[in-house]
Amino acid sequence: xxxxxxxxxxxxxxxxxVIRLSxxxxxxxxxxxxxxxxxxxxxxxxxxMNRIFWTSETIAFRELxxxxxxxxxxxxxxxxxxxxxxxxxxxxxxxxxxFSISDPSQWLDINEPEGLAAxxxxxxxxxxxxxxxxxxxxxxxxxxxxxxxxxxxxTFIQCKLALIDEKQFDLLEIFHNTIINLQYEI
Numbered sequence: 578x579x580x581x582x583x584x585x586x587x588x589x590x591x592x593x594x595v596i597r598l599s600x601x602x603x604x605x606x607x608x609x610x611x612x613x614x615x616x617x618x619x620x621x622x623x624x625x626m627n628r629i630f631w632t633s634e635t636i637a638f639r640e641l642x643x644x645x646x647x648x649x650x651x652x653x654x655x656x657x658x659x660x661x662x663x664x665x666x667x668x669x670x671x672x673x674x675x676f677s678i679s680d681p682s683q684w685l686d687i688n689e690p691e692g693l694a695a696x697x698x699x700x701x702x703x704x705x706x707x708x709x710x711x712x713x714x715x716x717x718x719x720x721x722x723x724x725x726x727x728x729x730x731x732t733f734i735q736c737k738l739a740l741i742d743e744k745q746f747d748l749l750e751i752f753h754n755t756i757i758n759l760q761y762e763i
Contacts, residue, residue, distance in 0.1 A: 608652055609646055609652055611725060612646075612652055612656040612725070613639050613642050613643050613646070614759070615656065615660075615721065615722075615725045615755075615759070616642050616645075616656060616660060616663070617635070617638055617639050617758075618755045618756075618758040618759045619660050619663050619664075619721065619751065620642070620663050620681065620685065621754075621755075621758050622752075622753075622754030622755035622757070622758050623663050623664060623667040623751045623755075624663070624666065624667060624670070624678050624681075625681060626754050630681075634681075634682075637682065638682065638685055641681070641682065641685035641686055641687070642659075642685055644687045645659055645687055645693065645694075653722060656718070656722060657715075657718040658697075658700070658718075659693070660714075660718035660721060660722070661700055661711070661714045661715060661717070662693060662696035662697065662699070662700050663696075664713075664717055664718070664748060664751065665696055665699055665700055665714055666678075666693070666696050666699075667747070667751065668714075668747065669699070671747070679691070679692065712743065713740075713745035713748055714748065716739055716740060716743055716745060716748075717740065717745065717748040717752065720735070720736035720740065720752070721736065721752060721755065723735070723736060724736050724756070728759075733756065736752065740752060
C-alpha cells in the first residue's frame with residue numbers, strides 16, 4: 578500500500594495487488610510437479626480408488642511424494658521406479674485377502690518402514706529373481722510417462738494397447754483410473 582496526495586491535498590491510499598506468476602519457475606520444477614501429480618494419480622488410482630480426499634489432504638500427499646524426489650536420481654528415472662513400486666504394492670495387496678493398505682499420509686511417508694519406501698527392496702528382488710514379473714509394471718511406468726509427456730488420445734490408445742498386448746489387465750485398470758484422476762483432478 579502506498580500513500581499519495583490527491584488534488585485536494587489530502588493523503589489517499591492505493592491498494593496494491595500481488596499476482597503470482599509461474600513464469601519464474603524453473604523448467605525442472607515444473608516437470609517435477611507434473612511427475613509428482615502423475616505419481617499421486619497412480620497411487621490414488623491403484624491403492625485408494627474408492628476414496629475421496631480433501632484438497633488439503635491431496636496437497637499434503639503430493640508433498641510426501643515430493644520427498645521421494647530428493648534422492649539424487651534423475652526425475653524421469655525416479656518417476657518410473659516409483660510408479661513400478663506402486664504397481665508392485667497394488668499386486669501385493671491384491672494377493673493378501675482381507676488386508677487393507679494404510680492411510681496415504683503414512684504409506685507415502687519416506688520414513689515409514691512399511692510404506693512406499695519399503696517397496697524399493699521388493700522391486701530389486703523381483704528384478705533379480707523374477708525379471709518377467711517386472712515387464713508389465715515396467716511397461717506401465719514407461720507408457721504412463723509417455724502419456725504425461727504427450728497427453729492426447731493417440732498416446733492414450735498407444736499406451737492402452739501396449740498394456741493389452743502384454744495382457745496386463747490389472748495395470749490397464751490402474752492406467753484408466755489414473756487418467757481419470759488426472760483429467761478430473763479427483
